[in-house]
Amino acid sequence: MRPSLKLCFAIVLGCSPFFVNAQNSQLFSPFDCRKYGETAPPEEVQPAKVSLPDSAVLAIIYSVSSIEPEPLIVVDTLDGWKEWSYVENYSFGKDRGGMPMITDLNALHPFFRDRIIELIENCKEKGIELAIVETYRTHAKQHEYKTMGKKYTSSGAGRSKHQYGLAIDVVPIMDSIAVWDNAALWRKIGVAGEKLGLRWGGRWRKPYDPGHFEWTSGQGTHNLVAGSFPNVPHGTKHYPCLDEDIRLLKRYWSEWETSQSSLTRK
Numbered sequence: 001m002r003p004s005l006k007l008c009f010a011i012v013l014g015c016s017p018f019f020v021n022a023q024n025s026q027l028f029s030p031f032d033c034r035k036y037g038e039t040a041p042p043e044e045v046q047p048a049k050v051s052l053p054d055s056a057v058l059a060i061i062y063s064v065s066s067i068e069p070e071p072l073i074v075v076d077t078l079d080g081w082k083e084w085s086y087v088e089n090y091s092f093g094k095d096r097g098g099m100p101m102i103t104d105l106n107a108l109h110p111f112f113r114d115r116i117i118e119l120i121e122n123c124k125e126k127g128i129e130l131a132i133v134e135t136y137r138t139h140a141k142q143h144e145y146k147t148m149g150k151k152y153t154s155s156g157a158g159r160s161k162h163q164y165g166l167a168i169d170v171v172p173i174m175d176s177i178a179v180w181d182n183a184a185l186w187r188k189i190g191v192a193g194e195k196l197g198l199r200w201g202g203r204w205r206k207p208y209d210p211g212h213f214e215w216t217s218g219q220g221t222h223n224l225v226a227g228s229f230p231n232v233p234h235g236t237k238h239y240p241c242l243d244e245d246i247r248l249l250k251r252y253w254s255e256w257e258t259s260q261s262s263l264t265r266k
């Protein structure tokens with residue numbers, strides 16, 4: 001091999017971690033859009049097996065060591081759903097049925113979740129503390145509300161935005177107590193949510209539902225039932241892992257569906 005070829009070969013060898021990293025770029029999303037904690041560690045850099053002048057070796061070592069390792073995002077893709085927070089009935093002073101309510105923001109669609117985090121922060125700046133009453137809702141839980149009457153829901157199982165991670169119920173907290181009947185306070189919260197592009201249940205009459213916010217980007221329930229999620233609006237933050245995240249959410253949701261009945265306290 002000619003010396004110049006040897007050098008090229010050595011550089012390619014030395015820089016191979018760069019190509020491994022390149023494969024993790026957005027080019028290949030959603031198949032490998034993020035480095036998961038459970039993926040294999042990156043290959044070790046093998047020292048070049050060809051004899052090179054010292055200066056060339058040093059240059060290669062320098063170029064390898066200057067590659068910053070990507071931060072490892074640890075995502076539990078198996079049991080993450082077990083970590084989701086939930087509350088029992090009467091946690092906020094109202095009868096919400098025997099099945100527990102999932103209150104974890106991680107159970108929501110990523111774009112909607114970010115809007116809710118904003119809503120909670122915006123309300124906090126106004127001196128309003130919001131508690132999360134319910135985020136994702138299983139079919140079984142939706143069915144329970146349906147049997148409890150019209151003031152709980154007008155939607156049957158599979159037809160609430162909660163069942164697609166696209167709705168949330170909140171309540172303002174004052175002096176550690178949930179305040180359900182302060183219309184002026186609800187209005188401030190509702191307007192704050194609408195400013196973020198959310199649909200507010202305080203505008204509804206059947207049922208009037210001021211703690212409810214949802215985001216569907218105009219997508220009808222029939223589209224959601226058919227498995228199609230709303231598109232993230234242009235000009236907002238990019239979500240390179242959206243498809244992967246939704247796939248994982250769907251799996252977690254179905255895990256909850258099968259486990260929720262065992263958590264039921266009558």
Ligand SMILES: [Zn+2]
Pocket residue numbers: 162167168169209211212213
């Ligand atoms: Zn709701």
